[in-house]
Amino acid sequence: MEKVRRYSPKREAILACLRSTDSHPAAEWVYAQLKPSIPDLSLATVYRNLAQFRQDGSVTVIGNVNGEERYDADTHPHSHFICRSCGKVADLPMSRVEMPDTAALGRTDSCSVTFYGCCNACLEKKKA
Amino acid sequence: MEKVRRYSPKREAILACLRSTDSHPAAEWVYAQLKPSIPDLSLATVYRNLAQFRQDGSVTVIGNVNGEERYDADTHPHSHFICRSCGKVADLPMSRVEMPDTAALGRTDSCSVTFYGCCNACLEKKKA
DNA sequence: ATACAAATGCAAACAATAATCATTAGCAGC
DNA sequence: GCTGCTAATGATTATTGTTTGCATTTGTAT
Numbered sequence: 001m002e003k004v005r006r007y008s009p010k011r012e013a014i015l016a017c018l019r020s021t022d023s024h025p026a027a028e029w030v031y032a033q034l035k036p037s038i039p040d041l042s043l044a045t046v047y048r049n050l051a052q053f054r055q056d057g058s059v060t061v062i063g064n065v066n067g068e069e070r071y072d073a074d075t076h077p078h079s080h081f082i083c084r085s086c087g088k089v090a091d092l093p094m095s096r097v098e099m100p101d102t103a104a105l106g107r108t109d110s111c112s113v114t115f116y117g118c119c120n121a122c123l124e125k126k127k128a
Numbered sequence: 129m130e131k132v133r134r135y136s137p138k139r140e141a142i143l144a145c146l147r148s149t150d151s152h153p154a155a156e157w158v159y160a161q162l163k164p165s166i167p168d169l170s171l172a173t174v175y176r177n178l179a180q181f182r183q184d185g186s187v188t189v190i191g192n193v194n195g196e197e198r199y200d201a202d203t204h205p206h207s208h209f210i211c212r213s214c215g216k217v218a219d220l221p222m223s224r225v226e227m228p229d230t231a232a233l234g235r236t237d238s239c240s241v242t243f244y245g246c247c248n249a250c251l252e253k254k255k256a
Numbered sequence: 257a258t259a260c261a262a263a264t265g266c267a268a269a270c271a272a273t274a275a276t277c278a279t280t281a282g283c284a285g286c
Numbered sequence: 287g288c289t290g291c292t293a294a295t296g297a298t299t300a301t302t303g304t305t306t307g308c309a310t311t312t313g314t315a316t
Binding site: 258263265273274 | 304316
Binding site for chain 4: 132134135136154155156171172175176179192195196197
């Protein structure tokens with residue numbers, strides 16, 4: 001038997017927070033955003049709910065940027081640009097990817113395309 | 129002044145180990161492989177050298193699979209298939225990717241295409 | 257051979273995340 | 287509205303991959 005999902009205002013707030021930004025935040029950031037308005041929020045709750053969202057597909061993980069897992073509430077397939085310097089993650093339209101033959105390997109569920117580089121802000125900083 | 133790179137048999141062994149496999153290993157795996165033949169090898173040395181290889185581009189990082197950073201000594205551009213279940217990483221020929229316009233974002237240095245799914249071995253296990 | 261800095265082993269430090277456990281609070285049935 | 291069950295939570299601790307500090311070893315230029 002699977003667990004019944006029960007309503008929780010905190011879970012709602014966490015998901016709303018994720019959906020309100022395009023900064024592809026980490027758990028800590030979400031926590032910092034909500035803490036002022038929900039003073040008794042625990043970081044553990046953020047992690048627990050993020051794990052749930054991940055399971056049921058309401059959020060996806062961009063990957064690990066500078067040691068932190070970054071989340072995205074936009075589940076439409078799209079690519080990302082990650083600045084190796086400051087960790088900024090920007091959205092890009094999904095590139096058309098020529099799917100290689102993966103039949104021999106297993107069942108392919110998803111595809112992620114990530115472009116790495118140095119964002120303009122960091123390029124400026126380096127010049128100075 | 130930049131540091132002079134000095135010869136080290138351990139560094140050589142670590143790189144050789146990485147080059148001898150296509151399993152895209154984690155640091156711990158490399159350590160376990162070499163420990164028998166180099167009993168006084170320290171895990172810290174493996175990490176330190178991996179960081180160096182990464183800096184000078186002799187290895188690339190596939191990403192974080194099940195909490196472990198996975199390395200690849202094949203630096204030719206290619207894609208990967210990662211099994212979400214067992215963490216196996218397989219090589220794929222580089223898919224042709226239609227590069228979106230990233231000029232407004234910054235300088236793009238590299239691109240990584242990863243396919244996620246469930247490998248045949250894990251699919252079998254689930255059936256049973 | 258000598259000197260100097262790079263490389264290392266070891267252990268302790270770190271940091272992000274997960275787990276534990278006692279408490280709180282949805283919500284279904286009465 | 288109560289009651290009972292159990293999901294959700296807060297606070298704290300544990301876990302674990304990785305990094306760092308420091309004393310020692312070792313490569314190498316002179």
